[in-house]
Amino acid sequence: MKSDGELMDILNAYDLTGSYRAAAALCGCSHHTVKKAVEDRAAGLAPAVRRARLIDDFLPQIERWVTESRGKIRADKAHEKLVALGFTGAQRTTRRAVAEVKTQWRLGNTRVHRPWITEPGLWLQYDFGDGPLVDGRKVVLLVAWLAWCRYRVVIPLRDRTAPSVFAGLDRVFRILGGAPTYVLTDNEKTVTTGHVAGVPVRNRDAVSFGRFYGVSVLTCEPADPATKGGVENAVKLAKADIVPTDTNLLDAYESFTQVQAACEQFMAQINDREHRATGRRPVEMLAEERQRLHPIPDMPHTTGLGVTRRVPDNTPMITFDHCQYSVPATLLGQSVWVRHHSGSDEVIVCALDAGGPSEVARHARTTRGIPAVDDAHFPGYHPKMPGDYRIRARTDAERSFLAIGEGAGLWLKEAAAVGTERMFQKMAHAVELAALHGHTDVDWALGHAAVHGRFATGDLDSVLASKGLDLTRAHASETTSLAQGTKGWNMLGTNMIDNSDDVTEEDGR
Numbered sequence: 001m002k003s004d005g006e007l008m009d010i011l012n013a014y015d016l017t018g019s020y021r022a023a024a025a026l027c028g029c030s031h032h033t034v035k036k037a038v039e040d041r042a043a044g045l046a047p048a049v050r051r052a053r054l055i056d057d058f059l060p061q062i063e064r065w066v067t068e069s070r071g072k073i074r075a076d077k078a079h080e081k082l083v084a085l086g087f088t089g090a091q092r093t094t095r096r097a098v099a100e101v102k103t104q105w106r107l108g109n110t111r112v113h114r115p116w117i118t119e120p121g122l123w124l125q126y127d128f129g130d131g132p133l134v135d136g137r138k139v140v141l142l143v144a145w146l147a148w149c150r151y152r153v154v155i156p157l158r159d160r161t162a163p164s165v166f167a168g169l170d171r172v173f174r175i176l177g178g179a180p181t182y183v184l185t186d187n188e189k190t191v192t193t194g195h196v197a198g199v200p201v202r203n204r205d206a207v208s209f210g211r212f213y214g215v216s217v218l219t220c221e222p223a224d225p226a227t228k229g230g231v232e233n234a235v236k237l238a239k240a241d242i243v244p245t246d247t248n249l250l251d252a253y254e255s256f257t258q259v260q261a262a263c264e265q266f267m268a269q270i271n272d273r274e275h276r277a278t279g280r281r282p283v284e285m286l287a288e289e290r291q292r293l294h295p296i297p298d299m300p301h302t303t304g305l306g307v308t309r310r311v312p313d314n315t316p317m318i319t320f321d322h323c324q325y326s327v328p329a330t331l332l333g334q335s336v337w338v339r340h341h342s343g344s345d346e347v348i349v350c351a352l353d354a355g356g357p358s359e360v361a362r363h364a365r366t367t368r369g370i371p372a373v374d375d376a377h378f379p380g381y382h383p384k385m386p387g388d389y390r391i392r393a394r395t396d397a398e399r400s401f402l403a404i405g406e407g408a409g410l411w412l413k414e415a416a417a418v419g420t421e422r423m424f425q426k427m428a429h430a431v432e433l434a435a436l437h438g439h440t441d442v443d444w445a446l447g448h449a450a451v452h453g454r455f456a457t458g459d460l461d462s463v464l465a466s467k468g469l470d471l472t473r474a475h476a477s478e479t480t481s482l483a484q485g486t487k488g489w490n491m492l493g494t495n496m497i498d499n500s501d502d503v504t505e506e507d508g509r
C-alpha cells in the first residue's frame with residue numbers, strides 16, 4: 001500500500017511522462033501500480049487508505065530505539081525486543097517497519113552541505129601527502145590550493161617540522177605572486193598546540209609567521225568537506241601523478257632534485273588545462289586573482305630556519321655547535337641558516353634562492369674534530385691517496401711519451417716506483433718505436449711491460465716482438481694453428497710390422 005505522498009509522486013511522474021513504465025522507473029515501483037493509481041483518479045475514486053497493522057502500536061517504541069542508536073539498530077534485534085513486549089507479528093513486518101522509521105530518521109538528521117562560495121584573494125588551503133622514497137627516506141608533499149582560481153602548488157619537503165613547512169609556504173606565496181587573507185589547514189602541532197572547550201590554541205610560531213606575511217592562519221572544522229575537500233582532492237591527484245606506483249609505471253627517483261622537477265612538471269600540466277567546475281584554466285584565473293593578493297616581503301620569514309652562518313669564500317664548510325658541516329660550493333660567500341632537528345638528530349642547512357628559502361644540505365649530527373662532508377658539495381674533487389700521483393707533463397719529451405697512450409702513463413708510474421735507471425733514454429726509445437710501429441702497438445707493449453715489471457733495456461723490444469711484429473716467427477691465432485696437420489695420426493693403432501723378408505717354402509720353389 002502506497003502512502004499519500006508516494007501516490008502523488010506516481011501521478012506527477014505519469015503526468016510528466018505519459019507512460020506507465022516510464023513513471024514506474026522514476027518512482028521505483030511496478031507499472032501496474034501506476035496504472036491502478038491513474039485509473040482510480042480517472043474514475044474519481046478516493047485514494048485507498050492504509051489499513052491498520054499489528055505493528056502500529058509499537059511504532060513509537062521503534063522510533064525511540066532508532067533515535068537512541070542513531071539509525072544503527074538492526075531489524076532482527078528490534079524484533080527480539082518487540083516479541084518481549086508482546087508483539088505477535090512476523091519478522092518481515094518488523095523489518096519493513098524499521099526500514100521506514102530509519103528512512104524518516106535519516107531525512108530529519110541528514111547533514112546538508114552548502115557549497116563554499118569563495119572570493120578572489122581570500123582563501124588558501126594546504127595539506128600534506130606521502131611522497132616517493134629518496135635514499136630510503138619518504139618525501140613529504142606540501143600541496144596548496146588557491147580556492148577561487150583552483151590553482152594548485154606542490155612543494156616537496158624532507159619533513160613536516162614547522163621551519164620546513166613555513167619555508168614551503170613562503171615558496172608557495174612567491175609562486176602565486178602574493179599572499180591571501182586567510183590560510184586554512186588541519187589542526188597540526190605546527191599550527192595548533194591544543195584545544196580548550198573546542199577552541200584551538202594557536203602555535204606561537206604560526207602566529208609569528210602569519211604576522212610577518214600579513215595572513216591569518218586558521219584551522220578547518222573536522223569532517224567539513226566544504227572547506228577542505230578541494231585541497232584533499234589536489235593531494236590525491238598529486239600522489240597519483242608523482243609517487244611511483246604499479247599503475248602509473250613511474251621509475252624510482254634517484255635524488256631530491258628529480259622529485260622537485262616532477263612537482264614542477266605536475267603543476268605546469270594540471271594548471272594549464274580546463275577545470276571542470278569553472279570551465280577555465282587555473283593559470284588564467286590566477287592572473288586575475290593575483291591582483292587581489294597582497295604583496296609579501298622580499299626577505300622570507302627566517303626566524304624558524306635556525307641560526308645564521310656565513311660560508312667562507314674558499315671552502316664550503318660552516319661551523320654549528322662547534323662542529324663542521326659541508327654545504328654546496330655554489331654558496332661560497334653567502335649566508336645560510338642552520339638548525340638541529342631533534343627528532344632525527346640531524347643538522348639542516350637552508351639558503352635563499354629566487355623562489356624563497358629551501359633546504360640545501362642535511363647531515364647526521366657529528367662530533368667535534370670529525371667534519372661532516374658530502375662529496376657532492378665539492379664538484380671536481382678527486383680523493384688523494386698516498387702513492388697515487390697525478391701525471392703532469394712539463395717538457396716536450398714528456399708530452400711526446402705520454403701521448404702514446406694510457407700504457408705510457410702506467411709504465412711511468414710503475415718504473416718510477418721500482419727506481420728504474422735511465423728512464424729518459426727508455427722513454428725516448430719508446431717514442432721512436434711509436435713512430436716506426438704505431439702508437440697502438442707501443443702503448444700495448446708499455447702497458448704489458450708495466451704489469452709484468454719489464455723495465456730493463458731491450459725489454460720493450462722483446463714485448464713488442466711477442467705481439468707479432470717479428471716476421472721470422474710464426475704465431476697461432478683463433479683461426480690458424482702451428483701444427484703441420486693431423487694426417488700422420490691416421491695410422492695410429494695399426495700393425496706396422498714388415499713381413500717382406502719372411503719367404504715361405506712354397507715361394508722359394
